[in-house]
Amino acid sequence: MLQNSTIVLFYDMTLSAPPTPKRRSDDRSATPGVRSRTSGARALQKGQQTKQIIVDGALGLATQIGLEGLSIGAVAAVTQMSKSGVFAHFGSREELQISVIREYYAQFFNDVFSPAMNEPRGLPRVRALFANWMKRVAVELQSGCIFISGAVEFDDRPGPVRDALASSVDTWLAAMYRAIVLAKEEGHLLKGADEEQMAFEIHGLILALHYEARFLKKAGALARTHKGFENILARYAAIGDN
16 A cells, blocks of 8 residues: 655744844954854855756756756756866765755645645545646646656666655655545545555556657647546546546
């Protein structure tokens, strides 16, 4: 059975505190320690911004040539940075690839999963997850999907990059599976509905869509995928909920 996805709650707590007097950058009353900490914070922020620029450039490149095609030199050329500058932020090609996977998953989460959580539990949420997934796929049919291309490149290559890819895909599929389980608990699916089989078939639709539309360039693949999803609901959904 697929593992349930971990739901992380973020609490935004604001603590009241007396305002800190503002000092100009050339305020000589500032102690050397304060100036040093301020300078260090700015350097850290700049470093994080530069690293994000590199990751964004690497992700754009990976969607075209795959994760395996990434190299420090290629990313340096895309971002117009030196090889040593790129290397300083990651230390290895492998760490760069893993950072790209993490960024891709973060974008996938924000585009597909997060908006669907505004929908009620049950089939409305399952429908939203699939609809959001399809919207993203419609774009990726032109740019490419890291999850799919990465699976081809690293399916038989054990190591941290494969682990990062597999973990991301497992987490997402577990989230879809959990949504289907909740739909059954809400009474939106037949009592005998097989949640794992339903999740498997939905995932299969997405994989078939990529193959048919991106590789074989067959017209109507998007429409057939939508029809396939409705056929799945017609078989699994309780009467009146499909």
